[in-house]
Amino acid sequence: MDLSKAKAVFFEESRELCDGLEAALLDPVAYPPGDETYNLLFRTAHTIKGSAGIFGLEALVRFAHVMENVLERLRSGQVPLSDDLITLLLSCNDHLRRLLDAASASDEMGLHDLPEGEPLLASLKHYQEGGDMRAAAETFAAEQALPEAPRLAAAGEPVPVQTPLWQLSLRFHPHTFHHGFDPLSFLRYLAGLGELKAVQPVWRNWPPPQLLDVTECFIGFDLALDSSASFERIAGTFEFIAEDSLVGILPPHAPLADYLALAMRLGEPLEEQLTRWIARGALSENEADRLRGGDVRDAPPEEDAAPIVTPEAARPQPAPLASAAPAKGGRADGQYIRIEASKLDRLINRVGELVIASSGTKLIAQDRGDAELLESVAVINTLVESIRDDALTLRMVPVDEIFSRFPRMVREVSKQLGKTIQLEILGGETEIDKSMVEKLTDPLMHIVRNAVDHGLESAEKRLAAGKQEQGTVTLNAYHDAGSVVVEVRDDGGGINREKVLAKAVERGLVAEGRMLSDQDTLQLIFLPGFSTADKVSDLSGRGVGMDVVKRNIEALRGEIEIQSIEGKGSTFRLRLPLTLAIIDGFRVEVDDSALVMPLDMMIECVDMPQDAMNQHTRQVNLRGDWLPFVSLRELFGLPPAEGQEYVVIVHYGENRAGIVVDRLMGEVQAVIKPLGEIFKSLRGISGSTILGNGKPALVLDIPQLIHHACRRERRLIRQSAEAALQRD
Incomplete structure (x- = not known):
């Protein structure tokens, strides 16, 4: 009988149980933990041990058994939960993962203990009664053979x-x-x-x-x-x-x-x-x-007599761990199934092709002018949009899948640095595209590590500044206008702009005497090799990382912003697209080229009167509000337009700008395809798509265009002010 599939499910779900155990040990909201948490800890070790025994993974059974004994004493109140015990249990949890990895790599490895487990078992002895430990050792020595x-x-x-x-x-x-x-x-x-x-x-x-x-x-x-x-x-x-x-x-x-x-x-x-x-x-x-004789009158059944476990249904339970450790948030059994990621990707691709075909059908119906056909196509398009939205939600996962990795890191780093740090997690239920999880984890890890090491002051400095001894790092996530925003905030000393600028001048990154805005100064920390650390530590200070962080975020079509108040703290804000696959778009044209911009970043479309533009500062007057603008003709090196042009007002975060185009064509559904390696550095373009008529179109990178327009606006305003001063 082939148990390979069942074993694969066991390994996957056991790793999830280990993740849940770590989260329960480090959950600051549930501290001190209650009975539910203690039961979860015990149930995790108990479930892994029982399931591992079914597959004959004896090394895993032996280690989980000893760990289970300690957790049983913990939940019964015989052993108090101390910081040392938490550290030990976290290390034991890591060893469970090692044993799972070894057993999944080779059936033979599942039979043998790993050397890393020996000191952990020795430490666990201190939390057990001596007799219990000897009995456990004797039991497992005999457990290798079948009952004979x-x-x-x-x-x-x-x-x-x-x-x-x-x-x-x-x-x-x-x-x-x-x-x-x-x-x-x-x-x-x-x-x-x-x-x-x-x-x-x-x-x-x-x-x-x-x-x-x-x-x-x-x-x-x-x-x-x-x-x-x-x-x-x-x-x-x-x-x-x-x-x-x-x-x-x-x-x-x-x-x-x-x-x-x-x-x-x-x-x-x-x-x-x-x-x-x-x-x-x-x-x-x-x-x-x-x-x-049925004579049991002198021994009546007691109210709390041990129940007899009987079957309630004849339906089999193929997933052995399904009810072992309910997920945070109380998911009910039977409501979730596991799907291979490759199958999900194929579904998304098929839906993308369906979107393109649906758009093509709509164009044909419009060309023929058949009212009944147009009505039928409208119904089909509505259904396709629903299928598209449902398919995309299948790839969405809570951002807590990333956030849950940080309590352990913050705890260990704070101990290493001798700091008292509280980690707050907000918005963990916010959903992001599954494909972003791994790509976002490393950048966030680096930012959080920097916040703990550089952002938060030592206890002495915090007390001297009138702050609480305990520093706080906050992780927050939320949706904003078609984007996912992830924030890392600390209440430390903030970023010293003068120190940043001095380091940049010292390294030749900025010309001496050059005036930079606050935001431009803060952006210097993303330059390769830049660091303001006075000394190099095991954690940071080598100048390697923040440039990679920015590059990784931009590879996800996102951007990173910094806000910092000296003495109060800093906030790193990551803005990412809600999905990397399919978007509602708006089609525009420049010359003979079709372009698509995300619909959720658009505010309005207006005619562009020449008298409403300031060519010196590259601003357009929108009902008394001056906004920076970008001409796509100018950006792509095309000659000036001869006829009417339009301005599409777009926004990203708190910034707004105008995009000047030749023609407005209407809404489309766009399946975003990545650009080839040779075009990855193309400014203002984030991808490509196929329109309903079969022609290609480029997808505009609105965040990058807004950033370009705002930076140029600040530069031109500063130059105009300097020129005015020189004339005076």
Whole structure:
């Protein structure tokens, strides 16, 4: 039987569980953690251990078992949650990931411990009772072998009645093997909770040979377990099969009524069941006789008697970890399925082609002037737009997928620097395109690291400045006019502009005596090799990184802004397109070329009267408001227009500008295709698309054009002011 797909799901979901464990340990909102958090921590180790046992990943089982013991003591209040324990558990979580990586690379590697785990196990001993640790070691030494004769009590050789034992009856569903479960793995797991005093196989009736299906499970077990574990922990062993199989659990000294109820649930001849209970010492002959006669009056069922786990549905559960660790936000089981990213990409590509075909059909209908055809095409276009929007949402993921990686880093760096730092995370539910996640993680990591190292002052300097000793770094995300905005904000000392300018002059990056605006000065930190650090540390100060950060953001068709108030702190604001695939656009023309601009960045289109323009400062008067403008003819090196021109007013963030074009053609849906390597440095262009008529069009990079217009406006205004002063 091929379990490769089930194992792949196990590895993927186990890594997600590790991510959840780390997030729970570092969640500042949930500190000090409550019972829900402690249960989540325990359930993570418990689930990974149980599932790893199913696939025979013994090294993972051994390590997760010891970790689980500590987490059990933590949630029961026997061990307090300290900073040292958090650090240890984070390191153990890292080791779980290493073991998962090793096991996914090779089945053989899943059998052997890694050397990095030895010091972690030694540290975990301090949080366990010494006897428990020895028992765990003995248990796992024996756990490598299947339960064999020396560990079983032979029928007719009863265990002493006075021994307090758990009695378990396991009747596995016929399709247990089909779902990827090994019945013996549950015995191995139970052996880790105590000592199996008796294991009695119970066989289902065999069908005629011609009807025999060798992949079905015909075996069950009756067990006697000596363990101090709680009912919840023992029952948790079977959480993956409880809906399909029948599992009965009776605690030590359970009343006779519970035994009778279990016998009725099993649906097996009472005498056979009594024989097995007597054989393993669960019942005496006298107690068995009373059960035969139904005399259980002196042992009424207790209200809180241990329940019997029974199947509620015959439907299999192919994903073993589905209910193990609910995601943050309370996702309900059964509402989510996993899809390969390649399949999703193919769907987006097909939808893109559908958008282009739909646009072509619309043009044909318009050319023919057929009213009925136009109406039908309008309905089709509406449906295509809905399909497009739904398809694009499939690629959207919460930005918390990135933000969740930072609490660990901030915690470790703050310890290294001796600073007290609080990390605030806002807007984690804001969604971004999945393709941006990995490309955005490294730039954000660098910015946050700089904020912790350079932005926040030492405790002494903060107190001297009248601030709280604890510094704050805030991560925030939100949507703004078709863009995703991600902010990294700190309440540190801000950026010293004079120091930045002096360093730039010293390195020959800026001519001495040159006057720069505040924003231009701040932008100097993005120059290659630029750093204001007085000394190089392991964290920063080498002048490598911020130029790469800007380059990576621009590669995503985004931009990065800086706001800084000296003594108050700094904000790095990243603006990114909402999606990299399909947009609602507006088609314009310059000369014979078709161009497309994102519709959500447009404000209005107006005629461009020549008397409303200031050619000296390159501004246009829009109802008394002077805005910078860019002429696309001038940008592309074309001769001046002979006829009427139009100005498209666009915005990006807080900035506005005008784009001068020849003709306004109307709305289109554009499937954005990246430019080739040779055209990547083309100014003002972010991509290309195919129009409905089959002709290509370039997609305008509105943020870059606005940035160009605003910078030129500031430069021309400054030059005009300087010229006026010289005349005076």
